[in-house]
Amino acid sequence: MTGPIVRDGVAHAPSRVVRTLILGAIGLLFAIPFVAMVEFTLRKGLAGGHDFSRWIALFQGGLTGPYRQVLVAVGNSVGLAVGTVLIVLLLLVPAMLLVHIRFPRLRRVLEFVCILPISIPAIVLVVGLAPVYSVLSRIAGSGVWTLSLAYGIIVLPYAYRAIQANLDAVDVRTLSEAARTLGAGWGSVLLRVLLPNLRRGLLAGAFIAVAVVLGEFTIASLLSRVNLQTALVVVSKADPYTAVILSLLSLILAFLLLLLIGRLGAERTRSPRHRPIGGRP
Template identity: 50%
Template sequence: MSAPRYGAEPSKVTRTIILVVVAIVFVTPLAVLAQFALRVGQPNAKGVQAYGFQHFGDIFNPANALTYEPLFQGITNSLVICAITILIVLVLLLPTMILVELKFPHLRRILEFVCIIPITIPSIVLVVGFIPVYSIVAQVFGSSPWTLAFAIGVIVLPYAYRPIAANLAGVDVVTLSEASRSLGAHWGNVLWSVIIPNLRRGILSSVFITVAVVLGEYTIASFLSQNTFQTALALIQQTDPYVSAIFAVFALLLAFAILLIIGRASSFGRGTSRRKARKS
């Protein structure tokens, strides 16, 4: 018999019913997408559908190389854009956040405001402004896909900012840097071997969120006529919906797996540090 309940917690039965119903409703379309990717041909006269891995083979069949070329090109482009966007986060955003924390704490609110703005401006609105800006960018850098990283870097700002800011709030960087400076460390040393290691968790999660946002970005790429993973998926969907379904399922599962691993890793980390704290 369970103890009398005072607080907000639901009973075990209620919880199970709610979660099972939600799980079924949310897994259905994704399971159907996976099932769709395994369909072979049309259902026969009795309405029986054949299944197999035929469409997986199609992807690697040299005869189809031309059809799927945009997809592989799009994935490559997205990975390049990903790398440059991460660089923007690590080289532009991160040092600025640390600098503001150390030297200009009164600017913290302004920096936060600037970084949150992209959430309030829909991508489709920014696109209207990006089109004229990119006609100039194209003159300077050419119209290669990697230039898209500048625009996507802006979309990423709010997501990348938050984990680092949360981590910064929990670490007293001012005291840390003063301590290491008084022990004779150079500014480079302070940054590289004192501050950055303390922000590892925040930096790591903002990098992973950046990867997810870049790989999921569709709006800007499609209007600036660049071929990325998402625009390629949308394109292939027109000619070979099975293959785009395969890639969609794999992308979703991969993103889920990555987030799950980060989540488990950080909770294990928290668990051990708490245990250590209790021992001491």
């Protein structure tokens, strides 16, 4: 009997034609809304036809005047994204590693706690967070940075799954024990042994956190904070065409961020250096 058909190193991998058709269908599915948004921004209105007058006016104005709040909102969203990623990396990752290495029996408990926020509607979450934020505002102020605490909760399910998938593929316990046997401290084990092996999961979790923060509206609106999505809603009430243009630009920014993170997460293969036997390079 013959073994399974292997293409490109993967058993039962689809042919190139099938992969092209699948990727083409997915690309078309994503392209249709983008094309519709671009066409909407190019309309002249009742006069008919298309032109780039709205795009030119927006860039010539430099997002000043009524659109200046969008720049402030973008800065707020970027700061919230950085804060949320730091919360995930500094709190969630060490907790997952500690449970995986020292307390494996608590894995189900940690998984339940991290997955729980996905089952709670955002408006219910805000009702529970409102008393907490009222106390927090009296202690630390009511700056927009406080939203990162709530965002750190809502991204837990997505970041946990991304990191846990990478964690299951790496023998973390053996790596840590080997490093400790060679005399490495826990700081070196974490920074020089474990984190490099979890790079893909960490980057995936970071991107998911950034994507959730850039697209979140409900919590920011109900807690009266200004981020990108709340600013776009305000702009859309005055000029829907400009709001769609700004939405397109934010989607392009997120897409470029995805490509950047994918590039950083790609494994760097080094070509082997051949040395003559018994000689010098």
